[in-house]
């Protein structure tokens with residue numbers, strides 16, 4: 001007989017349970033399968049509708065139909081994996097994590113690196129020493145909040161141009177601007193200005209000058225690179241393009257010795273643990289990791305703000321907050337960034353409703369217990385952020401854009417566990433929100449509307 005007890009102060013009582021003696025892995029609710037023995041899989045469940053293109057929707061359905069922990073295999077002959085859509089369960093996963101985040105292997109990425117003999121990078125490294133080598137330089141120069149002030153003026157410089165471009169473009173064509181290409185070029189220009197220490201000219205303040213064709217090619221290749229359902233050939237073509245353009249720019253930059261200040265490439269090149277090839281690949285990695293993710297976050301923020309039932313009120317609050325924080329300043333700085341809690345809440349609320357990465361993964365580093373079940377070492381665990389964001393057991397009015405929820409101290413305490421999922425993302429968001437709201441504040445004379 002098993003005794004069930006609440007594991008911590010729970011957000012969702014029904015799922016935050018642990019057992020004195022864990023139940024076997026086989027007792028985790030299993031999705032229906034077709035086929036026999038090793039040929040069996042739940043492929044039909046995941047292929048319905050838009051299939052793997054909208055995996056986040058299937059994982060959301062899974063919570064309603066099977067509960068917060070479920071077991072399945074996408075394909076025949078593959079081991080069972082699990083989905084954990086529960087904040088306390090996620091906390092258990094992170095607590096049992098070893099020294100390195102072991103993620104589900106993304107086969108085409110790993111294959112490409114092997115075929116083309118490219119350095120691995122932090123996202124696919126599987127050995128601690130290797131991961132640490134790449135991760136340390138990212139952490140030391142970019143991913144920690146205290147590194148952010150060093151890059152703010154660089155991003156602000158790009159943002160000012162992009163805002164001018166949007167303003168003049170909207171004045172010339174009935175107030176309607178197609179933002180997606182502009183915002184993607186903006187994040188590429190901002191990231192490349194961090195990587196190279198100078199503007200590359202992907203996008204200028206003059207809307208009559210089109211976005212630079214090579215920049216457009218790069219953005220398209222990054223889009224393609226991130227598509228999970230590509231054939232390997234297409235994936236390799238996109239990645240070749242990214243590396244070719246990236247390497248050409250890096251080599252030009254190294255030869256020109258024309259940095260106007262600190263830049264990420266130079267910082268990486270100075271790291272004793274990285275050789276030149278690795279420093280270059282790491283810099284290309286920053287461009288890839290920082291362009292599409294941040295552009296999507298900005299675009300979703302604008303969309304959600306524009307579509308909120310109280311859109312004018314939200315936009316008014318943002319405008320008031322930023323105007324008061326800026327005072328008479330003309331450029332963004334660290335002090336301003338510390339005085340915009342409502343805007344930060346808007347960023348968090350955007351990432352809650354539309355996380356650019358809808359599901360994170362881990363491989364169990366050891367035999368472990370999660371939500372009262374034994375989980376064997378090596379099991380792939382999916383942590384569907386999108387599903388949890390939309391779960392009414394976790395968030396009140398989950399489908400509504402309510403930045404205030406991040407400002408209320410009581411609610412903040414409750415969603416503490418949940419934040420674990422985004423701990424990394426939120427740190428990055430510190431970088432992002434600077435970009436986003438520099439843009440936003442400067443179009444503060446305008447209302448954002450969705451069409």
Ligand code: HEM
Pocket residue numbers: 101103122123135138142285286287289290291293294297355356357360361424425428431432
């Ligand atoms: C809204 C923007 C972003 C989102 C949503 C995002 C999301 C993520 C997620 C979900 C992971 C996996 C984390 C994990 O497994 O625990 C990750 C890893 C990573 N991201 Fe981002 N990211 C964003 C922006 C950036 C930027 C701007 C950079 C830097 C240029 C960056 C660099 C990295 C690196 C280096 C890793 C691997 C970290 C590690 O191994 O510990 N990301 N990102």
